[in-house]
Amino acid sequence: MKQVYLDNAATSFPKAPGVAEKMAYFINEVGCNINRGIYDLSLQAENVVYETRELLCEMFRHSAPEQVIFTRNVTESLNILIKGLLGPGDHVLISSLEHNAVLRPLNSLKAIGISYSKINCDLQGNFAESELSGQLQPNTKAVIMTHASNVSGTILQLAAVGEFCRRHNLYFIIDTAQTAGFLVLDIAGLNADALAFTGHKSLLGPQGIGGFVLTDRLAKMLPPFIEGGTGSISDSELHPSHLPDKYEAGTLNLPGIYGLNAALHYLKKTGVEQIREQEMLLTSAFLEIILNTPGVKVIGTTDTAFRTALVSVDLPQRDNAEIAYKLARDYGVLTRCGLHCAPAAHQSLGTYPQGTIRFSFSHFNTLEDIKYTGESLAKSLNI
Secondary structure, three states, X not given: OXXXXXXXXXXXXXXXXXXXXXXXXXXXXXXXXXXXXXXHHHHHXXXXXHHHHHHHHHHHOOOOHHHEEEEOOHHHHHHHHXXXXXXXXXXXXXXXXXXXXXXXXXXXXXXXXXXXXXXXXXXXXXXXXXXXXXXXXXXXXXXXXXXXXXXXXXXXXXXXXXXXXXXXXXXXXXXXXXXXXXXXXOOOOOOOOEEEEEOOOOOOOOOOOEEEEEOHHXXXXXXXXXXXXXXXXXXXXXXXXXXXXXXXXXXXXXXXXXXXXHHHHHHHHHOHHHHHHHHHHHHHHHHHHHOOOOOOEEEOOOOHHHEOOEEEEEOOOOOHHHHHHHHHHHHOEEOEEEOOOOHHXXXXXXXXXXXXXEEEOOOXXXXXXXXXXXXXXXXXXXX
């Protein structure tokens, strides 16, 4: 059976060429730790890690590689940033499209007196800038927002949010899980204090490696989340305060960093803009088919200038899960069905509690894949 993988918003597949080989090279030929040895293999690994920080700086238009911090994923990054930044009495603004990676940490922090307000988005996934001013409180400390919804695909216009944060002296943290590797991001241009990223989605790297990029302003006041061995200042029983060691206690996922390094080289060579152009060509083709398919409701905007390469649909007269299962079982079309770890977004978009079927594309997909998927959906619906 033909297989069409359309679950790239969850994790990209296939990965960039060279990712698996570079990870295997580390495991088979290098294998050592960094910051602990003065032999050639250790120094070679240190160079790859530093180069990966430099490549991420290029990706995010940042100038300080030491301010690129590695974690396991964007969820860990957001937890470090949220729980390190906020204290009792603080208030935060978020959008109503946030992933549970933002909502769950904030809800757990209610127990110590932290509160938040949601900026309501419309059925297209947009909100008016005036909503920010209306929700601002004297104790508001930060704005934490996704750059693009993992449900509707809507790209939030965060440049205006960054300007709002600058005017009101608020910290601004952006969840780039759906946009890093899909859009050219500029941390300074967005007036952001931190960008949290993951390596396994549009950055085309392996699972288990992510991180965040932060500025001097945030680094000076953000405490380490985990403390321990770093291979630096080992004569002291106090954790280092310099970057990146301040936030990177213990052994890093070096195979993952090697894999991410290969993916970033691929993205640099191919071009993020070119990849986005191809993915949006596929998205437009799918929208054209799906908007003419009876019984299928497209969620969010149909304007491809303001969305990522994913399309969520609801089937008001059918069981979404049943049709997603048929697509996989009978036609090899692999999607994601449900609430996508973002119940608040579904409540905002009118798809709670049933969720949606999400089709998310990669530039490795083809127009033939799109046509086949449209035909398979029509057959599953008995159209």
